[in-house]
Amino acid sequence: MLNTNKNGIKPVKSRLLSGKKLILLFTGILFIFNVLAQTYNPDFLDGRLMFKLKDNVSIEPDYIIKNLPKKSETNKIVNINDYPDLKSVLSDYSVIKLERPSFYSKIPKLMRIFRVHFSDYSDIDNIISDLQTLNIIEYAEKEPIRKIIFSPNDTYYNQSNYNWYFDLVNAEQAWDISLGDNAIKVAIVDNAVFCGHSDITTYTQRDVADGDNDATPPEYVSSDFMWSHGTHCAGTIAAVGNNGIGVVGVCWTAKITNKIK
Secondary structure (H helix, E strand, O other), X not given: OOOOOOOOOOOOHHHOOOHHHHHHHHHHHHHHHHHHOOOOOXXXXXXXXXXXXXXXXXXXXXXXXXXXXXXXXXXXXXXXXXOHHHHHHHOOOOEEEEEEOOHHHOOHHHHOEEEEEEOOHHHHHHHXXXXXXXXXXEEEEEEXXXXXXXXXXXXXXXXXXXXXXXXXXXXXXXXXXXXXXXXXXXXXXXXXXXXXXXXXXXXXXXXXXXXXXXXXXXXXXXXXXXXXXXXXXHHHHHOOOOOOOOOOOOOOOOEEEEEEO
16 A cells, blocks of 8 residues: 555655754764864964974884884884973964874984964964974974865866976976966076067067077978977977966966077
């Protein structure tokens, strides 16, 4: 017999979440967002900072480092009482945990790195400042949030037949770390470079063949005088990126120095 209500409509409880389940689901989602959200600075992890001891500061002796067990997780939670100098500074703050994230790496330089967890996020600048007063500290800094989000808006970048080499060298991951520096200058020694191209920033140019400072290809060599092998190489290296036109270079903030062979 078909299970229907008095109106002849089949219940759909088996396919719908009950009101209680919906409330639990919604509460869970809110909890996750609250946990993951950065409430103090969107670019840095809340309640965390890292610092490194100077290389001349003693840590574990070599024989202990050599005999450390191999572990898939390299971090070690440590007792702040074992580090009096650090305790003298950190005891003034709401420190939750002190760890050495690369302790089991067995690499002394990495073993000197510490991570501090604390509950009052607004203390971060003061903690860093106080740690830097200790002569055993090489640096103390906020822990950045690594985001793989950058993708330039150049016209041809998102067309697969143009950007395969960027995937090959993991360009987007590199751009998330740095977009380069316009102090970087790359020399191109080739047949010619169209230096007036809207997508290329030229620092200097020299045409050895003609004995002048114009590396642009002569118009008669092609119906499209903007093209040459040198122009192609210049664009691959340093075509201006994220400007909404043309292509993008691997290091688009760099400047090109051209010399025609």
